[in-house]
Amino acid sequence: MNWDHARIFLAVARAGQILAAAQRLGLDHATVTRRLTALEADFAAKVFERRPTGCTLTAVGEALLPIAERVESEMLRAQALLGGADLxxxxxxxxxxxxxxxxxxxxxxxxxxxxxxxxxxxxxxxxxxxxxxxxxxxxxxxxxxxxxxxxxxxxxxxDYSLSVYAARAYLARTGPIAGRADLKDRTLVTYVQDLAYSSGLDYMDALAEAAGRRFECASAVGQLEAVKAGAGIGILHDYAAATHPDLVRILPDVRFRRTxxxxxxxxxxxxxxxxxxxxxxxxxxxxxxxxxxxxxxxxxxxxxxxxxx
Missing domain, CATH: 3.40.190.10 (Periplasmic binding protein-like II)
Structure with a gap:
């Protein structure tokens, strides 16, 4: 298999688009298209269904993908053994x-x-x-x-831990929080549940029922910034919250441990x-x-x- 054609095939398969693959490879769109066409000519079969929305692997392309990945792996090993650049x-x-x-x-x-x-x-x-x-x-x-x-x-x-935090200014404005009963009129700053990409992010239920309202933010950084600004209380990474002295750890019995x-x-x-x-x-x-x-x-x-x- 021609390695130059194989690496372009892999780039398009991973990006799903010729233009995105060309940008990743530092080539122009025409060059990538031309080499894909050459690859398909070598196999006398189409490896992609090319549509305006992107490229989808054909059955031949699906069969070729693991072979091309093995070729890539061997090239990487050769680079590690022989390539002065890697040294x-x-x-x-x-x-x-x-x-x-x-x-x-x-x-x-x-x-x-x-x-x-x-x-x-x-x-x-x-x-x-x-x-x-x-x-x-x-x-x-x-x-x-x-x-x-x-x-x-x-x-x-x-391992790392997460705890419940609020901003000092927020507590001064809305009153202290001694237990979950004090959350009924508070806003819980949390993640967007259907965008959570891992079960390790599932900790909203611990407070969601007790809190009166929710403000959802898909980014952990955004959640911390919202809590720091006084938007409500939130479950934050302890190592991140520790760098912000204006954040106060509350509800010490609500803790989470992840890895x-x-x-x-x-x-x-x-x-x-x-x-x-x-x-x-x-x-x-x-x-x-x-x-x-x-x-x-x-x-x-x-x-x-x-x-x-």
Whole structure:
């Protein structure tokens, strides 16, 4: 199989559009179209149904996809073994992360890795969504559940906790909150339930029935900013809330514990730029592990129990 044709086929299969694949590859639309046509001529069959809305794999394309991915994996191994660029830690590493972890933890730290390796281009994508490592949407991904499917390798980064917070100014304006009964006239700032991409984000029910109103925001960063601005109370990441002294932890018996996992595709983990970035993230988390879990309430303060869901 012609590798140049195969990599273009993979880019279009993953992007779903010729234009998006061309932009990702740094090629023009005509070049990508021409090479796809050459690939189809080699196989004497169509690999995509090309429509105005995008490209869909045909049955032949579906059969070709895992073969092209194996070719890609072998090329990556060859690059790791023979490529001088990889030895110099040169190239791009895209890191997919939940927006809270990406914004409040990774963003302030990744600059040190970039400074250490000037030819390494780091791309941090802190979005409230999942990333497909198999489709190469990211090289590394921080996820909320241990990878169970495909050729993905995952290792535990750290447990982390979430608690209920309100802004000091909000409490001064609306009165103290001593228990759930005090929530009946309050607004709960929470996520948009049908946009939650992981069961690990399911913690709204703990307070939704007690609160009088809800303000839903799909972004964890947006939720924190809304609570900080006095829009209501919210369940926030403790390590993120700790950086804002104007936030007060309330309802100490309502706690949640979750886990961050670091995932990488098995074919990518031996590339030095991937392995070095993986190692850097793991070491940074290890050094700051105490920040991810707040101490349990003192004995006798409410139930003192960490909620696990």
């Amino acid at each position: 110099r830690l040169e190239g791009t590493v895209r890191i997919g992360a939940p927006d809270a972890f990406g914004t409040y933890f990774l963003a302030p730290r990744l600059g040190r890795l970039a400074e250490r390796h000037p030819d390494l281009l780091l791309q941090l994508v802190p979005l409230p969504r999942t990333f497909s490592l198999s489709k190469r949407e990211a090289d590394l991904a921080i996820v909320l559940e241990r990878p169970q499917h495909g050729r993905l390798v995952g290792r535990k980064l750290s 961050y996992w670091l995932a990488v595709h098995a074919d990518m983990r031996d590339l030095r730029r991937i392995a070095e970035t993986d190692r850097f993230i793991a070491e940074e988390v290890r050094a700051c592990r105490a920040q991810f879990l707040v101490a349990d309430p003192a004995p006798g303060a409410r139930s003192g129990r960490v909620a696990r869901r």
